[in-house]
Amino acid sequence: MELKVNQDNCLGCGVCVVACPVNVSISPEVSGGHGSKTTETIMMVENGVIKLFSEDKCTKCGTCQVFCPTDAIWLE
């Protein structure tokens, strides 16, 4: 099972970035919505769309998919 994104659907809202429990433990400021630039987190909003950086850290809990309003991030 892999984490996938579709940038065409992404609103750039960043809900997945904030909701992801792994992101929070890697970079607490991300969970505060500051979006500080780090490639250590699983995903980040870059230039208004979601981008995966360290998807190997994903534990496949499915939280991002639960919260994404446009089905732009999912596990498959």
Added chain:
Amino acid sequence: MAANIKEVKAKDFNVERSAEEDRELSFKDESCVGCGVCETICPVGAIKLGSVGAIVRNDIDESKIEIDEEKCVLCGMCSVGCPVDALEFTVDGTPISEIETYPKLISSAEIDDDTCIYCKACERACPREAITVARQLPDRSKLVTGEIDIDKETCIDCGICEEMCPADAITIDQKGPEDFDIAVDKDKCVYCLVCKKACPVDAIMAACRTCSYGEYDLDPKDAEVTGKALIDDDACVRCGWCEEVCPVDAAKVEKPFEGELNLDLDKCTTCGACVDVCPCDVLFFPKSSAPATLDDKLMKDEQFCIYCGACENVCPVEAIDVKRTGIKCTPTKSKSWQKSIDSLKTN
């Protein structure tokens, strides 16, 4: 030597080897709670727990466990360890739960029909929808006694009684502009006298005798609710909700594992994966007690925990620790089986 044959049907699978004996392992994804006990107990590493969090929360069409039929030796240990009977193992067609040489987890859930009052509290509380209470209610007419009569000559066909009758016992059959029939169904009428009081022309004569001497006309036996409470063994996870909510102690549950469930609230990020995968409704987010107050991040009703460990497996930040301290199991003469069962205990 006969090779294993695997058959996959949607999310379920069968692995079979036919030689001296016919050995068959069947997996039912619907019963599986994603606890990973099978993965832990498998002596040859043939079972892999899937991404249960993603599968359960996003309804992904994927099996919760995977089996490598090349590695599986069809020993049956996974079936013995599975606390929810999602894996069934048969030898020559007989489930090993019925073969004495194989150990078996000791667990049960029963509802005693003699004590049960068929209130359906257990059916509502069961987190797995495993309980069905089928009940027959007594005839309403046998619980009341009285008299009712409508004088058709006086009746003006206004329909007020029909509209007001709470028991839908009165029907008016309109045959023509001035032609009608009015009737009272005595099996439905409870002699509440609403019709009598509402009738604008006093066309209804009725009396209730239930609370005066009428009680003697009634047989208490006629008021009994009968039925049967059924537990679907495939769906039941022995969580104990039914036992807790039963007002008459008719439900008895024995859990296969004993243990401890510990939450590390400093680590918890409230992602909710554990809440969604818990098969027993043990974990929940508290309601805020007042605006802008945050109570505990995550709470537990540990009395319903079966210590399966599904929540611990799914937590992305290691905020949950499930300790299994006891395994209730029938004895086995095999040292390797005993060792494997004991390995399910956590230190």
Added chain:
Amino acid sequence: MPKHIASGLKYLAALELVRDGYSQKQISKMLNVNKSTLSHYLNGRNISLGSIEIAEIVREFSPRDFLVFTDAIIEDKEATKTIVKTCLVNKYSVEVKDSCIGCGICVDTCLIDAIVLDDLKAHIDSDICCGCRICAEKCPTNSINILEE
């Protein structure tokens, strides 16, 4: 050709069995050979010397090769068992360790039915065991030790 080698192996086994005091009637049953063919064998008729020579070479194979070869050319399991037992004379001590999980793979693998399961553990009959070690190799938990005595 395989049939000739099979006859050679049956001949070798028959000689051993006669020495062990079995009657021709018993031997014909044990090797699944009709009585007249058997008496021809024992009188050295109707069997080419080449077949006997090859059978004797086969007898020098390792127990495993001998068993697999015999199993392949003799189409009768009981006859295979008899030939293996009479032609392979070494004794083996067998041990099944407590790590055995009773999966039954050894039972399915054994070509001469030397293994049974009891109380979720394999039990190997050392009287039957020919030391081929196929079971030990297939055992997923490495629980079988077979040593030549």
